[in-house]
Amino acid sequence: MKIFRGSSSTETIPAQSAQRLTRRSSGLGELSRMWESAEGLCVLDLGATSPTNIRHFTERSHRIYSEDLLTASTDPALLIPGEGGKDEQGNPVLDSRKFLADNLVYPAAHFDVVLCWNLPDYLNEGLVKPVVGRLWSVLKPGGMLLAFFHTRDAGPDSPCHRYHIVGPDTLEMKKVELKREVRRGPTGAVHTAISDSFHLQRVFNNRHIENLFRDFASIKFFLARDNIREVLVVR
Amino acid sequence: MSASAVGLAQIGKSVFIKGELSGSEDLYVDGQVEGSIALKGNSLTIGPNGQVKAGIDAKGVVIQGKLEGNIQAAERVELRKSAIVTGDIATQRILIEDGAFLKGKVDIQRD
Numbered sequence: 001m002k003i004f005r006g007s008s009s010t011e012t013i014p015a016q017s018a019q020r021l022t023r024r025s026s027g028l029g030e031l032s033r034m035w036e037s038a039e040g041l042c043v044l045d046l047g048a049t050s051p052t053n054i055r056h057f058t059e060r061s062h063r064i065y066s067e068d069l070l071t072a073s074t075d076p077a078l079l080i081p082g083e084g085g086k087d088e089q090g091n092p093v094l095d096s097r098k099f100l101a102d103n104l105v106y107p108a109a110h111f112d113v114v115l116c117w118n119l120p121d122y123l124n125e126g127l128v129k130p131v132v133g134r135l136w137s138v139l140k141p142g143g144m145l146l147a148f149f150h151t152r153d154a155g156p157d158s159p160c161h162r163y164h165i166v167g168p169d170t171l172e173m174k175k176v177e178l179k180r181e182v183r184r185g186p187t188g189a190v191h192t193a194i195s196d197s198f199h200l201q202r203v204f205n206n207r208h209i210e211n212l213f214r215d216f217a218s219i220k221f222f223l224a225r226d227n228i229r230e231v232l233v234v235r
Numbered sequence: 236m237s238a239s240a241v242g243l244a245q246i247g248k249s250v251f252i253k254g255e256l257s258g259s260e261d262l263y264v265d266g267q268v269e270g271s272i273a274l275k276g277n278s279l280t281i282g283p284n285g286q287v288k289a290g291i292d293a294k295g296v297v298i299q300g301k302l303e304g305n306i307q308a309a310e311r312v313e314l315r316k317s318a319i320v321t322g323d324i325a326t327q328r329i330l331i332e333d334g335a336f337l338k339g340k341v342d343i344q345r346d
Contacts, residue, residue, distance in 0.1 A: 048336075054331055063341070064341050066337045068338070
């Protein structure tokens with residue numbers, strides 16, 4: 001099932017920080033109805049630790065898991081040395097098996113909701129399909145996943161944002177920057193990340209997105225005015 | 236105010252302990268601990284130099300350093316901005332500062 005709707009917009013919060021933007025999200029609005037009416041949901045939030053999101057879900061008696069896959073993907077230990085560490089385009093070639101051995105390690109059919117945000121747009125090419133495959137397996141049948149994809153009009157320099165839930169259909173966006181403390185990683189080992197910042201890796205068209213989520217039961221597109229397509233998929 | 240100044244039991248940053256740690260007073264860990272920490276009815280603080288690989292069972296837990304392990308806190312958990320935590324947290328109340336790193340679950344337990 002594919003439904004196209006248009007309703008999202010972006011606006012700047014005038015006070016305090018020019019870096020903080022808000023946007024309306026139709027996909028979030030639809031998901032919100034689910035978690036406002038259900039109890040004890042299990043939610044996976046893929047991004048840097050967000051106190052705002054953790055508070056949002058714990059106040060509603062849901063369990064939230066936090067995992068920052070984008071930062072985890074900058075670990076130099078993931079580079080495949082035999083291939084020089086780079087592909088023909090000069091992008092790093094990463095070991096997806098090693099990545100999935102250390103990340104997204106959860107029981108099958110564990111989550112009701114996965115908040116994927118804009119992860120596929122910024123994740124290393126070799127990790128995207130394996131990660132989506134793992135997300136399929138950790139979602140419960142009927143569970144929902146929300147992802148954002150830039151359109152071509154967004155341009156190659158679109159900054160990577162972290163999304164914080166500030167209302168039933170409203171997100172606050174903060175630009176993601178790799179900080180030295182973040183690069184230290186969960187093991188505490190200080191290492192030099194593969195890159196200093198996150199860049200848009202590719203632009204998915206609708207066919208690519210459908211293909212990426214082909215194992216899921218349904219996919220719904222929401223068109224936005226800020227060159228981002230929201231996608232809500234159901235396992 | 237330093238840990239010693241307020242009379243906390245303290246593990247300094249040059250100390251490494253491996254095994255089960257239990258007690259009935261508040262504890263400040265700025266060194267390394269591997270094993271388990273049980274302080275039922277009391278609080279644990281992991282200082283900025285602290286590196287703990289242990290399951291924790293305490294009344295309150297404040298983390299400024301690094302923890303690998305699950306936290307079971309009867310009352311409250313605080314992750315300060317320098318905290319790096321890999322593990323699940325079960326508690327009644329939680330405070331997470333911007334910049335803290337958490338890889339794991341947060342489960343708020345009601346009375």
